[in-house]
Amino acid sequence: xxxxxxxxxxxxxxxxxxxxxxxxxxxxxxxxxxxxxxxxxxxxxxxxxxxxxxxxxxxxxxxxxxxxxxxxxxxxxxxxxxxxxxxxxxxxxxxxxxxxxxxxxxxxxxxxxxxxxxxxxxxxxxxxxxxxxxxxxxxxxxxxxxxxxxxxxxxxxxxxxxxxxxxxxxxxxxxxxxxxxxxxxxxxxxxxxxxxxxxxxxxxxxxxxxxxxxxxxxxxxxxxxxxxxxxxxxxxxxxxxxx
Ligand SMILES: C[S@@+](CC[C@H](N)C(=O)[O-])C[C@H]1O[C@@H](n2cnc3c(N)ncnc32)[C@H](O)[C@@H]1O
Numbered sequence: 023x024x025x026x027x028x029x030x031x032x033x034x035x036x037x038x039x040x041x042x043x044x045x046x047x048x049x050x051x052x053x054x055x056x057x058x059x060x061x062x063x064x065x066x067x068x069x070x071x072x073x074x075x076x077x078x079x080x081x082x083x084x085x086x087x088x089x090x091x092x093x094x095x096x097x098x099x100x101x102x103x104x105x106x107x108x109x110x111x112x113x114x115x116x117x118x119x120x121x122x123x124x125x126x127x128x129x130x131x132x133x134x135x136x137x138x139x140x141x142x143x144x145x146x147x148x149x150x151x152x153x154x155x156x157x158x159x160x161x162x163x164x165x166x167x168x169x170x171x172x173x174x175x176x177x178x179x180x181x182x183x184x185x186x187x188x189x190x191x192x193x194x195x196x197x198x199x200x201x202x203x204x205x206x207x208x209x210x211x212x213x214x215x216x217x218x219x220x221x222x223x224x225x226x227x228x229x230x231x232x233x234x235x236x237x238x239x240x241x242x243x244x245x246x247x248x249x250x251x252x253x254x255x256x257x258x259x260x261x262x263x264x265x
Contacts (some may be wrong), residue, residue, distance in 0.1 A: 025058060026236040034233050053084035056133060063228065063258045064158040066090040069128035074117040074149060075135030078105040090129070095120065117145040122152040125261075129158045134254070136163035137171075138200070142209045143217055150224045155263025159224060162232045162256040166208035167249035173200040183208065211248045211255045224259040232256045 037051040060066065067089030073081060076094030078101060085092045095115040102108045115121050117132065118141050130149040136142040142163075149159050164170055172179025175186035175198050183202030190198045200206040211229075218226040230239040232254040242248045242255060 025062070026234070028235045030055070031233055031235050049080045050084075053081040056081055057084035057088050059232070059256075060085075060129065060131060060158075060160050061088055063160060064129055066129070070126070071129040071131055072120075072122060072127040072152060074120070074130065074132040074145065075138070076112070076133075077101045078103065079109055079112050080105075081131075081133070082109065082111065085131075093127075095122075118148060120148045120152050124151050125154045125157075127152050127157065128154055129160065132161045132163075134162065134164060136161065136214075137166070137207060137209050138205055140207055142207070142213075146214075146217055146221075150221060150259065150261060153224070153261040154265065155261050156265025157261045158227075159259040159261065160256070161214075161259075162254055163209060163214070164254050165211050165249050165252060167210065168253050169250070170253065171208070172202070173206060174198050175200070175202070211242060211252055212245060214255065214257055215242075218257055218259060221259065222262075224261045226257060227260050228256070228258040230256050 034051065034055060037048050041048045066085060069090050071085050071090040071092055073092065073094040075096055077096055079092070079094045082092040082094060092111055094112045095117065096102050096112070097114060097116045099114065102112055102114060113121065117135060117139060130153045132149065136145060139145050146161065149161065153159055170176050172183065172186045175190045178186035178189050179202070183206070187198055187202045215229060229242045231241055231252040241251050
């Protein structure tokens with residue numbers, strides 16, 4: 023039975039409206055949904071899951087509730103401690119140079135991070151490297167041409183990332199947190215799919231729009247359209263080799 027129904031999309035959309043005012047509720051809803059989505063691709067019970075760019079570990083409770091051992095990495099001390107003292111399962115590290123042994127985690131997960139990384143291909147390669155043969159890489163990101171591609175500078179990013187950042191600064195008196203060229207970059211669904219097709223150590227299992235109902239999954243197969251309407255794209259890969 024499909025759990026990615028239209029009512030689930032509406033529920034998530036309602037939660038997004040409270041992202042700034044009630045972050046705990048927002049993240050509880052998103053984390054539970056994300057864990058369910060990952061569990062549809064791979065078992066989580068008794069598996070080690072590495073969350074790359076996990077912030078303070080927003081998703082740790084939801085993954086642990088499904089029986090996974092959660093380890094999070096994030097390079098930003100402010101993000102790591104956004105909910106107080108970082109947990110013992112949180113490590114300060116860059117997703118492009120993971121301090122993790124090759125082939126050591128069952129599931130390598132990342133949500134909404136690739137678009138913040140200047141070298142997204144390097145991070146994807148690292149995620150594949152640390153995953154066990156037969157393990158799963160589950161990665162989602164906001165494509166640049168998505169209506170939310172410019173994050174808080176949206177929709178002005180459609181006129182250029184630097185212009186959108188300058189406009190935001192002029193209006194708000196401070197730079198956007200997600201600054202094009204330094205903490206926000208343009209990465210596309212097409213580029214991610216081309217990387218997956220060329221990846222020598224893992225095979226693409228599924229690609230779909232993260233928040234859409236299941237019957238809209240076809241949009242990721244349509245060049246150009248997918249960049250705008252996917253909103254947030256998910257790639258699921260299986261690491262090659264015997265488990
Ligand atoms: C929008 S937040 C996403 C947090 C969480 N994963 C989620 O889905 O809500 C982006 C996170 O990516 C982290 N990040 C930025 N550059 C990174 C890098 N090179 N490697 C790993 N994480 C990075 C940031 O510190 C921040 O915590």
